[in-house]
Amino acid sequence: MTVRLGANRYGKAETRLVHVVRDGPVHHLKDVNVSTSLSGDMEAAHLTGDNSAVLPTDTQKNTVYVFARRHGVGEIEEFALRLARHFVAAQHSIHHARVAIEEYGWTRTGPHSFVRDGGEVRTCVVHHDRDGRTTVLSGLKDLVLLNSTGSEFHGFITDEYTTLQPATDRVLATAVTAQWRHTSADGSAFAKSYGEVRRCLLDAFAQTHSLSLQQTLYAMGERALTTCPEICEVRLSLPNKHHFAVDLSPFGLDNDNEVFHAADRPYGLIEGGVLREDAPDAGFAWE
Known part of the structure; x- marks a missing residue:
């Protein structure tokens, strides 16, 4: 019997990020949950344990935090696009990136005070591949x-x-x-x-x-x-x-x-x- 590797991906699930923008005495809050998934030339990792094409999931987590500090979060679709494009452009072994984000709402009760909304959760999923195809799902x-x-x-x-x-x-x-x-x-x-x-x-x-x-x-x-x-x-x-x-x-x-x-x-x-x-x-x- 012959077997082969099928479709696969890997990533860091549910990186919790709270970003505070300090605009003088008035603060702005973004509370998100970010999941990244990468796919590409991953056969060797599965078949022989060769990890030379694998970007560690811990690195993916760190990238989320660094990008929040450097670029802010803004609209979650924009943040997901920046991350997805970065992963594909930065690593030759990565051909496709999927970034999914959930945003939890907070209502302002003061310049730097908030109460968590009890309503729905805003979401997005971004797909981006090496051929330049990008899809945004809100x-x-x-x-x-x-x-x-x-x-x-x-x-x-x-x-x-x-x-x-x-x-x-x-x-x-x-x-x-x-x-x-x-x-x-x-x-x-x-x-x-x-x-x-x-x-x-x-x-x-x-x-x-x-x-x-x-x-x-x-x-x-x-x-x-x-x-x-x-x-x-x-x-x-x-x-x-x-x-x-x-x-x-x-x-x-x-x-x-x-x-x-x-x-x-x-x-x-x-x-x-x-x-x-x-x-x-x-x-x-x-x-």
């Missing part, structure tokens, strides 16, 4: 949304194992994970784009009378693409956070969709992408 996760009405689910397949009853008025809740692909790596609009896409996701969720979570997913992606010309594809992962009306009849009470049990598992998971018809191929497998 996104967010843990954006928890709920419509207390305006959602239905009926007309589905039934068989001998089906117990779910059709619903014409249900609670629709989810925790959105979204990524959107930029048409270019020009960093001038990353901050504006994030706010616009986030607003589109919120508006479409709130304004769509939903017959299924799939329909809502498409409406959210469509709204973002038709509003934001700088992006060409949106991918969404929407867990259905089920809310079941509690049977209060044993206590002589009715329950007109007012009292619910919020179940955490198992849950439906709806995932899909929406893209422009002329969207270029991403050139890599999305994660």
